[in-house]
Amino acid sequence: METQTEIRSLWDSLLLWFNEEAVGIVFQIVGILLILIVGKILISLLKKWLTKSMGKSKKLNELMQKLILKIVAAVAWILLLVVILGQIGVNLAPIIAGLGVTGFILGFAFQETLGNLLAGVMIALNSPFRIGDYVEIGSISGSVRDMDMMSVTLATPDNKRVIMANKLIWGNAITNYSFTETRRVELGASIAYDSDVNKAKEILWDIINSYPEVLPEPKPMIEVIKLNDSSVDLVVRPWTKPGDYWTVYFRFQQEVLEKFRDAGLEIPFPQIDVHTPDAKQA
Template identity: 55%
Template sequence: MISAMMALIGEAAAADSFFGQFIYRLDGWMQLGPVSFIVSFFTGLLMVLVGKLLIAWLCRILKRSLARSKKINDLMARFILQLVNIIGWIFLAVAFLQHMGLNMGPVLAGLGISGVILGFAFQETIGNLLSGVMIVINAPFRIGDYIETGAFSGTVTDMDMICVILSTPDNKKITMSNKLVWGNPIVNFSNIERRRVELTVSVPYKADLALAKQVIKNIIDTYPEVLADPAPVIEVNKLNTSSVDFVVRPWTKPADYWKVYWRFNGEILDKMAQSGLSVPFNQLDVHIIDQSKAN
């Protein structure tokens, strides 16, 4: 009775549909008996296990080859390994179902129409995947680089086919989609040999500018992190309403940028005071005219 019902359902379903084939094969397994089904099922599982070992072996060999390549960075290597792993498991799934007697040809052909529908449904995910491919190919950053993209900045700690993960200096975890990262300018502060520190020092108008410049230079010269080439720039940059502003631009390695920045700002006030220089503040000159004397 059950076999007859299965046969009727199988005939009613489309001959080339996955559901129709599954019902048809289920009816065949019931007629052959549980032993045949169990043997076929466990042989398929053995095939999947062997395939899993082959995928792991291939990924291991590929990982070693990519590590030796000078043109492929770590992000690109991880992306390629993920892609190979996913494709391998797709082939394994198709082979398992084919082994179980399901004709996957019409099913795979039908994926063309389904792919268009899924493309509209998962366009954001596909956009992130394609953006990840562009990031991997162009390699604007590596794991461990400090970058700025859009309104966010931090150290790149991980990346996959969908998102990039940043870690901020205050230990916040930022997860950004690949599409958002690739769609904004990417500033990499780590993938450079040297970086210029931007500092500003303000002195009053009555201050000795030559003395102020010498005090700043003496502080910079004591920092071993500051590079001799290019030489630091210390020049008057702006005449404000209540101060004369010096621009101070020493060059350091990227890792020493904040060390020099914070140390200089912490020392400049005391060094200026020791040299008799004061810190300017906003001033307003008020002139009072005695009208009786004016007349």
């Protein structure tokens, strides 16, 4: 009888607890879930609005837009987490105090990662290139295919995929060939000393003027640039859009060879005159 009485008393206590506490816990869980759902929806709407707004701005490059979105999203999720912890009744003071020590340990352990992250911030702020630009960074050249806060992905002219850490990029000289709307093509041609320079210039002008890719402004230039030991060197400097650079460059080389030959202009090669004494005098 005593055992049954104890069991009944325990059962009554459990029922009383469920009646008083369980309902509050259920409501608390439901409240937290609602906060999470509403918070996630609001964060998604905020990111979409920011993406649309930043897409209209020409001052923000892709990396800066990604950085702003990540920062806003991170801050929003942290605020949402603080609200949830407040609902649960967690005391945030010890957690905030412990973040200082934890941050120091993590900063030491991930110093390389932090270095790339900070370099990514500098790239985003200074905007040395955009996606699609053709750049030269150190000894690597290629088109920028993607970039984030940790690395930049390049596609080389022979279609190799190169991923460079932001820390390496920011520590090197960056040459952006797509920065402006025009690019000067550096071309050259050589003729022998006994060839007609004016005729060579006339042929070179005809070649350049036949290219639709060559821009009328700035005006092209064709001049004698150097008198070598075996040749007279001419420089040809037309201007094109960056995307037409190699089209003009490679076409020019072949046409110069063909048209100089047709016109009888000698394309020189290194040669040395050797004079020997007469055999009879020896």
